[in-house]
Amino acid sequence: MPLLTALTFSRSRDFSARARALGTFIGSVIRWFPPATRRVDREVLRVFPHMARSDRLELGQSMGRNMGQTLYEIYHCAEFQTLVHKFSATGPGLVALEEAHAAGRGAVIVSGHFGQWEAIRAVLRSRGIETGAVYRPQKNRHYQRRLLAGIEAGGKPIFSTGEKGTRELVRHLRQGGFVAILLDEKSADGVSMPFLGHNALTSLSAARLALKYDVPLVPAYGTRIGTGGQFAVDFEEPIPQSDAVTMTEAFNASLSKRILETPDQWYWMLRRWQGAQDPR
Incomplete structure (x- = not known):
């Protein structure tokens, strides 16, 4: 341990x-x-x-x-949330999210294992916007308990991956709730599409939710500044509604650009390209 x-x-x-x-x-x-x-x-x-x-x-x-x-x-997200004064928040997506919240509409925020993704929910919470998250249960029960508690401290509700969690997430969105989804893990039932120049299996779930419930799909990133606890949280323009594949490809391009600019901010151990075939 x-x-x-x-x-x-x-x-x-x-x-x-x-x-x-x-x-x-x-x-x-x-x-x-x-x-x-x-x-x-x-x-x-x-x-x-x-x-x-x-x-x-x-x-x-x-x-x-x-x-x-x-x-x-x-792991210590409750304490981390008290440092939000050290975060800067910019970007047109933040305005779009505040407008959606004021109108009682839900929203889907998409990001990846880049920088400090919990800084995104911390910024929104500091502005009165509680944002839930999707969570993949862990096998180690002690780690699971403490990590889940940390994530819950960043905003509720938390939705586990799987059928039950998906039903709860849909209900939350329909009631005007916000949810943050990390979209850069391999998805066995995803679509093979470009990511950092190579095809990767990518879930269409976030885009499908945004389309079905007519809510904004906003890419957001919490880039770590230097070695301390300061972050530049950038909310990009909402991805235009079209179809789930095109919208998800737009997110992959957005995250790829961020990674190419600051590659040490992304978690390179995700086995992101496993199972996908590059075009010949």
Whole structure:
């Protein structure tokens, strides 16, 4: 249980310092633990085939530092929410979301494992907009309990993946609720479409919900600034309504652009392209 121990260590230090300490630990694991290094290296080479090995190792370690901090912040999300004054919030999507909320309409916010995605819900909550989230249950029951508690601290309701959670999510949207969905994990029943230059199985669920219930679909990203607890939260223009494939492709292009600009902000260990075939 070393990770659980690290996630719950002493609160005697500043919150951001504690998060950075876990980030340093995870970064070292990615850099020096061969299975983790090889896994990151494989995915980075897919997108950056000409990147030098030294640069790939540095990218992996930097990614690990960011992800370690992100994990700590989510695990202690109630405390993380009190730091919202350190976040900047910009973008036309924020105006669209505030207008939808004022009109009693729901909304779907889409993001990925990029930067600190919980900063998005923290910004919305600080403006009086409670935003639920979709959650994939974990196998480790102790980790599941603490992680779920952290996510719930960021906003409710929380919907588990699966049929029951989908029914509850639909009911929430129809009643004017907001929900945030991370759309960059491999989806076994998804459609193969471009992501970072290679086809990846991508779920159409977010776009289908936005179309069916006529709510805005807004890409949003919480980019970590430097090594501390500051974030630039950007809400992009809502994706124009057309069809689910076109809208989801637009999100993939949006997230791809962010990753290419700051690759260490994205979690490269997702096995994102597994099972998809690139066009010949």
